[in-house]
Amino acid sequence: MVFISIGYAALTVFLSSCSAGLPVQVESHKPGHVLATKYSIVCVIHGDGDYIFHDTSGNEYKADDKALAGAKRIAQQNPYAEVFIFHQKPRRNFLFFFPLQDGEFYYYRNGQLIANELYWRDQKQSQLDPEAVLYHRFRTENQLEMVSIFLYYGHEIPQFGGKGYDASYPDRAFTVYDFTIGLRDFTHHPKRFDLLVLSTCFGGTPYTIDAVGSFARTIIASPDNLHLSYFDLHLLERLDLSLQDGDVPAFAKRFAHQAFKQLTRNIQTAVSIAVYDADRVKEFLYSVRRVYNYTLTTLKGETQEFLATIEHCDCADLPEYVLPTMNKGVDVFYRPARFGRSKNKQNHSGWECLNVKPQEATFSDY
Amino acid sequence: MQIRIAFGSIIMMFVLALPSNADGKGELQKYFSDTANKVKSTENASEKRKILSESFQSMSEALDKVQNSGMISKVDRIGINRFKATLQEKRDELAGSNGYERVSDKDLNAFSDYVVQDMEQAAEMVTISLVALLLIIILVVLIV
Numbered sequence: 001m002v003f004i005s006i007g008y009a010a011l012t013v014f015l016s017s018c019s020a021g022l023p024v025q026v027e028s029h030k031p032g033h034v035l036a037t038k039y040s041i042v043c044v045i046h047g048d049g050d051y052i053f054h055d056t057s058g059n060e061y062k063a064d065d066k067a068l069a070g071a072k073r074i075a076q077q078n079p080y081a082e083v084f085i086f087h088q089k090p091r092r093n094f095l096f097f098f099p100l101q102d103g104e105f106y107y108y109r110n111g112q113l114i115a116n117e118l119y120w121r122d123q124k125q126s127q128l129d130p131e132a133v134l135y136h137r138f139r140t141e142n143q144l145e146m147v148s149i150f151l152y153y154g155h156e157i158p159q160f161g162g163k164g165y166d167a168s169y170p171d172r173a174f175t176v177y178d179f180t181i182g183l184r185d186f187t188h189h190p191k192r193f194d195l196l197v198l199s200t201c202f203g204g205t206p207y208t209i210d211a212v213g214s215f216a217r218t219i220i221a222s223p224d225n226l227h228l229s230y231f232d233l234h235l236l237e238r239l240d241l242s243l244q245d246g247d248v249p250a251f252a253k254r255f256a257h258q259a260f261k262q263l264t265r266n267i268q269t270a271v272s273i274a275v276y277d278a279d280r281v282k283e284f285l286y287s288v289r290r291v292y293n294y295t296l297t298t299l300k301g302e303t304q305e306f307l308a309t310i311e312h313c314d315c316a317d318l319p320e321y322v323l324p325t326m327n328k329g330v331d332v333f334y335r336p337a338r339f340g341r342s343k344n345k346q347n348h349s350g351w352e353c354l355n356v357k358p359q360e361a362t363f364s365d366y
Numbered sequence: 367m368q369i370r371i372a373f374g375s376i377i378m379m380f381v382l383a384l385p386s387n388a389d390g391k392g393e394l395q396k397y398f399s400d401t402a403n404k405v406k407s408t409e410n411a412s413e414k415r416k417i418l419s420e421s422f423q424s425m426s427e428a429l430d431k432v433q434n435s436g437m438i439s440k441v442d443r444i445g446i447n448r449f450k451a452t453l454q455e456k457r458d459e460l461a462g463s464n465g466y467e468r469v470s471d472k473d474l475n476a477f478s479d480y481v482v483q484d485m486e487q488a489a490e491m492v493t494i495s496l497v498a499l500l501l502i503i504i505l506v507v508l509i510v
Contacts (some may be wrong), residue, residue, distance in 0.1 A: 050391040053486050054399040056479050060392075201487065225487045268480035269487065308444040339459055339469065339480045 035110040039081035039239050040146045042135065042186055043071040044128065046154030048090040048102070048166040053228040056266060063228035067153040067199070070233040075108035077237040082140055083108040086131045088121060088154075091168035102169075103130065107138045114138070126166070126174040128182025135186055143188045147239070147248060149195045150186065150216065152179070153230055156201040159208065160300050161307075176208050183215040192217050192278075194248040197255075199230045202312055204274050205352050206292045206321075210285045213278035218252045220259075223332075223352040224272040224312070231259035231273070249277065253331055260333035270337040274350035280329025284351075291320050295354055315351035326351065393503045397425070398485050402478035411471035415460065418478060422457045426450065428505035438498045445494035446502075452488060456481055 047064030054060055068087050075083035085106040092100045101118040108114060115138060119130050140146075158165060162175035187193060196216035198208070204223030212219060220231070235242055235255045243251045256273045263271045299307060315321035330350040336343050401421040405414045429450050433443060455466075460477070462468025469477045494502075 052392040052395060054395060054402075054482055056402075058399050058403040060396070060399075227483055227487060267483055268476055269483045304441050305444055308441055308448070337480065337484075338473075339477055340455065340484070 035079055037080060037082050037109060037140050037142070038146055039078060039243075040139070040143060040148045041074065041078075041081055041083045041151065041236070042086075042149070043067075043074075043084065043151040044086045044088065044131065044153070045071065046088045046152075046165075048088055048168055049155050050167065051155075051228060055229075061229075063230060064153070067230055067233075071151070072106065072108075074233055074236045075106070075113075076111050078239050079111050080240050081108075081110075082138075084131075084135055084138065086128075086134075088166075090166070105131075105134050107134075109140070122172070123169070124172060125178060126172055127178045128185065132182065132185035144191055147195075147243065147246065148191070148193045149197070149236070150183065150193045151197045151199065151233075153199045156203070157198075157208070159205065159296055176211050180211045180215060183212060187215050194218065195220070195252055197231060198222070199226065201225045202352050204272075204276070204350055205354075206285055206288050206315070207296060209276050209278075209281060209351075210289060213276070213281070213285070217278050218249050219276040219278060220252055220256050221274060221276070222272055223274055223314075223348060223350055224270050227263060227267045227269060227271075229263065229266065231255070232262035234258065249275070256331070256333055260335075264335050268338045269340075270342065271333075271335045272348050272350075273333045274348075275331040276350070277329035282329075284323060284325040284328060287323055287325060288315075288321055292353070295356055298356065299354065311355045312352050313355040314345075314348050315353040316347075316349035318353055318355070321349075321351065321353060391499060394499060395482065395486055397421075397503070397506060398482045402475075402482050405478040406475050411474060414471075414474040414478075418460055418474070418481070419457070422453055422460070424506055425502075426453055426457075428502050429453070431505050432498060432501045435501065437501065439495065442495050442498040446498065449488070449494065452484070456484075 045064050045067045047062070047068075051063040052060060053063055064087065068085065071083070071085045075081070075085065083106075085108075087104045087106075089102050089104060091102060094100055101120050103119045103121045105115070105117045105119055106113065107116075117134070119134065121131075122129050155165070157179050158175050160175060162173040162178065164170050165174040166172045183193070183196075192214070193216040196212055196219045198212070198219065198221040201222060202208075202224070203221030203226075209219060209221070222231075235251075235258050242254070252275045256275050260271060260273050263273075299310065316326065326349055332348055332350040334348040336345045398421070401417060404417045408414055408417070429446050432438060433446050433450075438446070458464040459466040460469050
C-alpha cells in the first residue's frame with residue numbers, strides 16, 4: 001500500500017511537471033540596466049524524423065539536438081535580442097500510456113532564459129498555431145523597429161501532400177502552404193521578416209520561394225540536398241557586431257558564404273546555398289509560376305508509387321525555365337559532389353525543379 | 367504456414383532486440399559509417415577497396431532478399447529499386463565501370479565519406495518503410 005502511494009505521488013509529480021507552462025528562470029537584470037532589444041529571432045527546429053547523421057570520424061549526431069544547441073548559443077550570446085526557440089519532438093509516452101507533450105519552447109531576452117515550456121503541437125494540419133500563440137505571449141512590443149529573423153531547421157518541406165512529415169505522427173500533415181500560414185501568424189503586417197533561413201533540403205524551388213517571399217524580404221535556402229549538419233549558425237551570434245550596419249542582404253550573403261565554407265570543409269556531396277532577394281526574383285517566379293504549378297498539379301493526382309520515382313534537378317536543365325531573368329536576385333554558392341555523375345557540374349542556377357519525364361506530364365498538353 | 371510464423375517470430379525478436387531509439391534509417395547509416403571507419407583505419411589501398419566492395423556486395427544481397435521476400439509493399443519495392451541503383455552507381459564508380467572514372471587510391475577515404483553522406487540524404491530511404499528497413503538490417507547482419 002505504501003509503495004502504491006509513493007508510486008502515485010511520483011506519477012502525479014511527473015505528470016504535472018510535464019503538463020504545464022513552467023517558467024524556468026526569471027529575468028535577472030537589475031533595474032536601470034535594461035538592454036534595448038533590437039533583434040527578434042524565431043527558430044523552429046523539427047526533430048520528428050530521421051535526423052541522425054555521422055561525422056567523418058564516425059561519431060553519431062542528432063541533427064535537431066545539434067541545431068538546438070546552436071540556437072541556444074545564439075540566444076545566450078546576443079545581448080540585444082529576443083530569441084524564440086521551438087523544438088518539435090517525436091511522440092513519447094510515459095509508462096506506455098500517458099502521452100507526453102511533443103514541443104518544447106525556450107524564450108530568451110538579452111541573453112537570459114526567461115521561459116522554458118513544454119507544449120502540444122498541432123495534432124492534424126501543422127500550421128504552427130501553438131508556436132504562434134507562444135510567440136505572441138512573450139514578444140516585446142517594438143516589433144516593427146526590430147530586425148526580424150526566422151530560422152527553420154528540418155527536412156524538406158513538402159510542396160504538397162505532407163502526411164508523414166512527422167515520423168511518429170503519420171496523420172499529421174505539413175506543407176509549404178502550412179508553413180506560410182505559420183509565417184503569416186508570426187509577422188507584423190505590413191512588415192515582413194528581414195531574413196528567412198530555410199535550412200532544409202530542396203528549399204529553393206520556385207514554388208517555395210514564391211510562397212515564402214510574401215513573408216520575408218531576403219531568403220537563404222538550399223536548392224539541392226542539404227546535409228543534416230545544416231547551415232552554420234555562428235554568424236548569428238553577436239548580431240550587434242556582425243549586423244552593425246543593419247544591412248541584412250549583405251549579412252545574408254556573409255551568412256551563406258560562411259555556411260558554405262563550413263559545409264564544403266566536411267561534406268563530399270553537393271553543397272548549394274542560395275540567397276534570394278524576394279522582390280527581385282518576382283519577375284522570374286511570375287514567368288515560371290504557371291509551368292511549375294502545372295507540374296505540381298499533375299503530381300498531386302499521382303500514386304505514391306509514381307511519386308517515389310520523381311527526381312529533382314537544377315531548373316536550368318529544363319528549357320522552359322531558362323529565361324533571362326533566371327539569375328536576377330539570386331546569389332548562389334555551389335560546389336558539386338566530389339564523386340558521382342554530377343561531379344563535373346560547375347554551376348547551379350539556385351532554382352530546383354522536379355524532373356517529370358515527358359511521357360508522364362507534358363506542358364504542351366496544358 | 368508454420369515456417370512463416372517462425373520466420374515472423376525471428377524477425378520480431380530482432381526488432382524487439384533493437385534499442386528503443388533505433389530507427390531503420392539510422393541503423394543503415396551506421397552500417398555505411400562503420401564501413402568508412404574500417405576503410406580509414408587501413409593504409410593499404412587494395413584493402414580499402416576490398417572493404418568497400420564487400421560492404422556494397424552484402425548490402426546488395428540483403429536488398430535482393432528483402433525484395434524477393436514478398437513481405438514488402440509496392441512503394442517499398444520502388445524505394446529498394448532506387449536504393450539498389452544508387453548502390454550500383456557507387457560500385458561502378460569504385461571499379462571504374464559504366465562510364466565512371468575509377469576512384470583513385472588517394473581518394474578512397476573521401477569516397478567512403480561520400481557514400482555515408484549520400485546515403486544519409488538519399489531520398490529513396492524516405493520512401494522505404496520501417497519494416498522493410500529493419501528487414502534489410504537483419505539480413506545484412508546475417509550475411510556479413
